Amino acid sequence: MLICSPDPVFRDHLTRLLAAIGGYRAAVSVSPAAALQSALEQPPDLLICSHEPALCDGITLTTSLRGKVWVPVLLAAKNWTPELVKAAVTAGVAAFLASFPTEPELAHALIEARIRLEHEDLLRTKLRESEQRLADRKVIEKAKGLLMEQERISEDAAFKLMRSQSMTRRVSMAQLAEELLISMSNQG
The missing domain is CATH 3.40.50.2300 (Response regulator)
Known part of the structure; x- marks a missing residue:
């Protein structure tokens, strides 16, 4: 302190x-x-x-x-x-x-500050998680778009293909999407 x-x-x-x-x-x-x-x-x-x-x-x-x-x-x-x-x-x-x-006033303020700190930490964690989910969605959407273009398939078919590959390989959709983007950029 x-x-x-x-x-x-x-x-x-x-x-x-x-x-x-x-x-x-x-x-x-x-x-x-x-x-x-x-x-x-x-x-x-x-x-x-x-x-x-x-x-x-x-x-x-x-x-x-x-x-x-x-x-x-x-x-x-x-x-x-x-x-x-x-x-x-x-x-x-x-x-x-x-x-x-007074001692009770200070003790109360210390408790209040600690509770606010915990609340702020929780909010920061939620914000980081939300930002990560948004970034993941952007990568997934980009990979899905490239897959649709390259394979000439519908959006729904591209999503199902990515989801199937994700489950088969036991990786997250975001990780699969990143790998697809890298693979596609190396191809063309």
Whole structure:
């Protein structure tokens, strides 16, 4: 876990709370730039960042991390305005904290961040699977089209032929389609 705040009292407060909750070790960073570099080099399980726009802009830090490394961010602020909440959500903040949270508040935010992380991981997995299925379908359609053209058969006949070959050889339709495309490109 990484704590980013220019305020030593806040950093010490969080360190004590995390020790009391148990199971957490925290590294400390005073500046967002140092926290960003640290998170990019060795992503922490979690980042707790204070938000003091002039000293430690947690929203900019969260935005800078997004797309490079997935780190759930807990953002602590003194005054949560609707605009600040909207900006934090847009940036990808996982949970919100009062500037000096109590132990139960921090424990709740940690649970919330962990649940969001699991949910994000599930969504990323589903996205990767969907992208792979789409790529497989494109390859299958392309191979089917070439097979129709080369063998002068209907779309249905080409699909049945590919499915039959796939089952006989015990390979996926996508793998068979890739092999067909390679074979056909070598022929002509």
